[in-house]
Amino acid sequence: MEQLKTFFSFADPNIVSVVVGAVLLTASSAVVGTFTFLKKKALVGDAVAHAVLPGICLAFMLAGNKNPLVLIIGAFVTGWLSLVVMDFITERSKIKEDTAIALVLSVSFGIGILLLTNIQHSGNAAQTGLESFLFGKAAALVGQDLVVFSIVAIILIVLVAFFFKELKLIAFDENFAKAIGLPVKGINLLLTSLTVLAVVTGIQAVGVVLMAAMLITPAAAARFWTNDVLIMTLLAAFLGAFAGLSGAFISYTAPSMPTGPWIVMIISIIALISFFFAPKRGIIFRSYEQARLQQTILQENVLKELYRLGEIDDDMFRARSTEELVARRHFPKGRLKTTLRRLCQQGYLSQDDGLWQLTNEGQQKGKRTVKLHRLWELYLSKYMRIEPDHVHEDAETIEHVITPEIEAELERIMDFPDRDPHDSKIPY
Amino acid sequence: MKIDAPHPAVEFHDLTVSYDKKPVLWNIDMTLPKGALIGIVGPNGAGKSTLIKAAMGLLPLGSGYVRIFDQPLDEVRQRVSYVPQRETVDWDFPTSVLDVVLMGRYGKLGLFRRPRKADKALAMECLRKVGMEAFVKRQISQLSGGQQQRVFLARALAQEADLYFMDEPFAGVDAATETAILGVLKELTAAGKTVIVVHNDLQSAAEFFDWIILLNMRLVAVGPISQVFTSDLLQEAYGGKLTVLAEISELIKKRSVPSREKY
Numbered sequence: 005m006e007q008l009k010t011f012f013s014f015a016d017p018n019i020v021s022v023v024v025g026a027v028l029l030t031a032s033s034a035v036v037g038t039f040t041f042l043k044k045k046a047l048v049g050d051a052v053a054h055a056v057l058p059g060i061c062l063a064f065m066l067a068g069n070k071n072p073l074v075l076i077i078g079a080f081v082t083g084w085l086s087l088v089v090m091d092f093i094t095e096r097s098k099i100k101e102d103t104a105i106a107l108v109l110s111v112s113f114g115i116g117i118l119l120l121t122n123i124q125h126s127g128n129a130a131q132t133g134l135e136s137f138l139f140g141k142a143a144a145l146v147g148q149d150l151v152v153f154s155i156v157a158i159i160l161i162v163l164v165a166f167f168f169k170e171l172k173l174i175a176f177d178e179n180f181a182k183a184i185g186l187p188v189k190g191i192n193l194l195l196t197s198l199t200v201l202a203v204v205t206g207i208q209a210v211g212v213v214l215m216a217a218m219l220i221t222p223a224a225a226a227r228f229w230t231n232d233v234l235i236m237t238l239l240a241a242f243l244g245a246f247a248g249l250s251g252a253f254i255s256y257t258a259p260s261m262p263t264g265p266w267i268v269m270i271i272s273i274i275a276l277i278s279f280f281f282a283p284k285r286g287i288i289f290r291s292y293e294q295a296r297l298q299q300t301i302l303q304e305n306v307l308k309e310l311y312r313l314g315e316i317d318d319d320m321f322r323a324r325s326t327e328e329l330v331a332r333r334h335f336p337k338g339r340l341k342t343t344l345r346r347l348c349q350q351g352y353l354s355q356d357d358g359l360w361q362l363t364n365e366g367q368q369k370g371k372r373t374v375k376l377h378r379l380w381e382l383y384l385s386k387y388m389r390i391e392p393d394h395v396h397e398d399a400e401t402i403e404h405v406i407t408p409e410i411e412a413e414l415e416r417i418m419d420f421p422d423r424d425p426h427d428s429k430i431p432y
Numbered sequence: 433m434k435i436d437a438p439h440p441a442v443e444f445h446d447l448t449v450s451y452d453k454k455p456v457l458w459n460i461d462m463t464l465p466k467g468a469l470i471g472i473v474g475p476n477g478a479g480k481s482t483l484i485k486a487a488m489g490l491l492p493l494g495s496g497y498v499r500i501f502d503q504p505l506d507e508v509r510q511r512v513s514y515v516p517q518r519e520t521v522d523w524d525f526p527t528s529v530l531d532v533v534l535m536g537r538y539g540k541l542g543l544f545r546r547p548r549k550a551d552k553a554l555a556m557e558c559l560r561k562v563g564m565e566a567f568v569k570r571q572i573s574q575l576s577g578g579q580q581q582r583v584f585l586a587r588a589l590a591q592e593a594d595l596y597f598m599d600e601p602f603a604g605v606d607a608a609t610e611t612a613i614l615g616v617l618k619e620l621t622a623a624g625k626t627v628i629v630v631h632n633d634l635q636s637a638a639e640f641f642d643w644i645i646l647l648n649m650r651l652v653a654v655g656p657i658s659q660v661f662t663s664d665l666l667q668e669a670y671g672g673k674l675t676v677l678a679e680i681s682e683l684i685k686k687r688s689v690p691s692r693e694k695y
Contacts, residue, residue: 042525166544173535177521183488183514184539184591185506231526231571 007257018146022252025145025154026209030218030248030267032157033206034240035164036198037219038226042175042233043195047102048090050216051109053203055086057116057212060137061123070134072152076204083200086112116212140211140264141255149208156205160198164237167191172233209248211264218244218267225275228282247271301404302335302343304373307352308403309333310362311370315429320367323359371431377403378424379414385425386418392425433665435655437465440502441595441626442487447496449479449486454685455494456482457647458677462654464628464643469621471631471641475670478648480630481517484597488514500595510539513593515584517600523572523580530568532583533558536590551590558589561619563612578609585613596620596627603632614640634666649677 014020040049056079063078064070086108093104120138123131133141145153164171170191174181182188203215210218226239251267280287309332314320326344329335335343344360347353352366362370377399384395406414424430440463447460456479464470472480485491487498489505500508513536533555534547541547547555559565562582567575575583581601588596601613617627621642631637637644644660646652652669653660 169538169541169546170543172527172531173538176525176527176532177516177535179485179490179516179520180514180535180587181538182490183509183512183516184536185509186538186543227526231573232528233526233531236526 008253011253011256019256021146021150022256023249025150026248026252026255026263026267027245028154028157029145029205029209030222030244030251031241032160033202033215033218034222034244035161035237036195036202037244038223038233038237038240039164039171039175039195040199041220041223041227045199046216046220047105048087049199049203049219051090051105051112052083052086052200053207053212053215053219054109054116055112056083056200056203056207056215057137058082058112058119060134061116061119064123064131064134065119068128070131072149076152076156079204079207080200082112083203084197087196087200113212136211136262137207138211138213139262140207140209140214140251140267141262145208153205153208156201160202160205161241163194163198167194168234168237171195175233209251209263210267211262214264214268217271218247221268221271221275222247225271225278228278228285243271243274247274299343299346302339303347303352304369304404305333306335306340306343306347307362307366307370308373308377310353310360311367311374314362314367314370315374321361323356323361325359329360373403375431376406376411378428378430379411379418379421380406381424381426382418382421382430383414395425433653433655433660434462434651435659437463439466440464441466441468441500442628443499443502444483444487445496445499447483447486447498448494449482449491450494450684451482451491452685453688455681456649457486458650460496460651462645462651464626464645464654466626467621467624468626468642469617469640470626470628470643470645471637472628472645472647473631473634473637473669474647474652478669480647481599483645483647484514484599484628484630488512488597510591511594513588513591513596515588515596515598515601518577518580518584518603523575525572527572528568529559529564529570529572529575529583530555532572533586533590536587539591554592555586555590558586559583561589561616562586576606578605581605582609582612585616589616594625596625598627598629600630600632602629602636610636637661649681 010016011019014023037049040046059078059080059082060075061078062082063074066078067074090101090104090108093099093107094101099107120135123134170181170186173186174188174191174195178188199219202219206218207215222240222244223236225243226236229239230236247267247270250270251263254261254266255263278286281289283289306329309329310324311320313324313328313332314322326340329340330337344353344355347366348355348360352363352369354361354363380399380402381392381395384390384398385392390398420432421430442464444460444462447457448455449457449460456477460483472483474480482491486493487500487505498505500512505512530552534551536558537547537551537555541551556565556568559568562585564579564582564586567579567583572580572583585598585601588598602610605613617629617640620627629641631640638657638661641657643655644657645654646660646665646669648669653665
């Protein structure tokens with residue numbers, strides 16, 4: 005708690021720079037990653053992230069120091085190279101894209117680890133800290149490193165903002181973009197470069213191994229909450245920044261902890277929460293909707309059976325027992341009781357002495373379901389030439405699906421027919 | 433049967449196109465008139481979509497060229513509109529109906545500039561023409577197939593072009609949408625614009641179009657519907673698959689032979 009206070013009072017200028025760095029890096033990769041995600045290139049991002057490692061090691065070996073600019077250039081070169089190789093393999097050989105990605109990812113990461121081990125055993129004193137590229141170390145981001153990486157991060161965000169309209173169009177409909185004469189090749193090249201750059205800067209905070217998560221997860225989480233690309237991008241940036249901030253805090257309080265896994269864990273938890281709890285797209289909301297639909301179907305079936313009982317006895321409003329209903333068709337026992345009670349509350353039924361009676365509204369609603377059932381049966385047998393003894397099962401489902409518009413359409417094309425294929429009267 | 437059009441809107445000159453190294457169109461050579469509603473008709477795999485993609489510069493040409501309004505495509509892009517097949521895009525993409533229609537303005541806006549008020553007003557007008565004005569703010573994932581097609585048509589209208597290439601705009605749409613789309617296309621041609629449509633249904637093709645292109649890997653016939661829509665020519669396009677042509681295409685693909693010799 006004490007540490008939390010110290011950290012967020014920003015008294016220590018070191019803390020400020022670490023926070024600014026971590027937030028900028030994660031936010032910028034989330035912004036670029038939004039388009040990687042929308043273009044469904046998540047795995048490519050992962051491969052590029054791994055391919056960056058040999059570049060960093062080679063740049064270090066050539067330069068002999070950890071100058072951030074040199075390392076960025078090295079990483080950029082191999083990152084790009086990996087993309088070229090993936091494209092080449094997919095286009096020129098029989099190997100499919102997923103295999104090409106897996107190949108490039110593992111081979112380049114293998115080379116990277118080989119080089120890294122080599123450097124670590126070379127006795128070069130400058131190499132300490134190079135291994136933090138593997139799992140990231142936000143707290144190590146100070147001084148010159150911070151300035152360089154922050155500038156790159158800002159450039160990334162500005163470029164995405166400049167080309168936002170074009171990036172959006174190409175992600176949605178590339179052929180149309182080409183057709184209206186947009187420089188699609190150039191903009192794709194730009195997005196690829198941005199992805200590589202985002203990876204190169206992001207690995208400072210998260211590390212090579214987990215970089216893809218930082219690129220894709222914020223966008224994937226944001227997608228659950230919105231249906232607008234702009235809001236999605238901003239939200240992804242915010243979620244990424246939040247994870248970055250938390251990572252910086254952990255890196256500050258426990259310097260021996262690798263930052264990357266923490267940042268990724270936090271953003272993953274956010275993604276999981278979105279997956280379950282987001283309105284409309286979240287799993288819980290969707291199962292709730294499903295349950296509600298089931299409930300509506302059950303209610304409509306109860307009213308329908310009561311209506312049909314009324315048809316048989318020619319007395320719509322006679323009070324009936326649950327046994328009479330169950331004798332007509334199978335209803336799950338417990339749910340039938342609650343459904344009957346709910347229909348009472350909603351005013352479709354009234355209850356008297358354990359017997360149930362349709363109200364006017366209930367009778368109307370039951371009538372509509374019966375009508376839709378019989379209309380659909382007639383439609384199936386008349387227009388789709390299905391045998392009359394095969395249409396009932398279909399109609400059982402469809403009667404709950406038909407909208408008022410389709411209802412009107414059915415009535416119109418069949419001109420308000422009197423009788424269904426089983427010669428039952430269609431009530432209007 | 434090949435009827436030429438004087439002062440054509442589009443000229444295909446000896447066009448050969450390959451798809452994934454396999455030639456699918458051979459030596460297409462024809463001219464298409466201005467202000468007509470033109471249907472491209474032929475069996476599956478005849479190269480109908482390929483033809484308009486090639487005309488829009490979306491596929492590399494093996495040989496030949498396409499001229500639009502007597503100029504190369506790049507000179508007149510702003511006057512040409514393209515409606516891709518509905519299934520080629522992901523309709524779960526996070527964007528709204530208005531946004532998609534506004535994309536039709538991007539070509540005229542150019543890089544960096546954002547859609548202005550006038551662009552939005554025009555987009556609204558186009559949505560009204562296709563009867564979708566009530567759906568402006570709707571997420572595209574919530575549209576039915578017919579509504580998606582109408583949104584695509586509205587986007588094309590927003591381009592204010594003189595020539596329209598449309599890839600199966602009538603495929604899998606409801607009756608109301610079909611009427612709405614046909615109405616818009618008739619309006620366009622009445623205003624002197626040229627509309628070229630890939631179409632899969634022979635019966636409605638006879639009612640919809642002024643001109644017909646009969647295609648089956650090669651040009652079977654082109655001309656006004658009264659002269660081209662004959663049972664002989666239809667038989668040739670649909671029945672007479674040239675198996676040798678298909679076999680040669682396969683061979684070319686397998687052995688990676690360029691469709692024109694290069695040394």
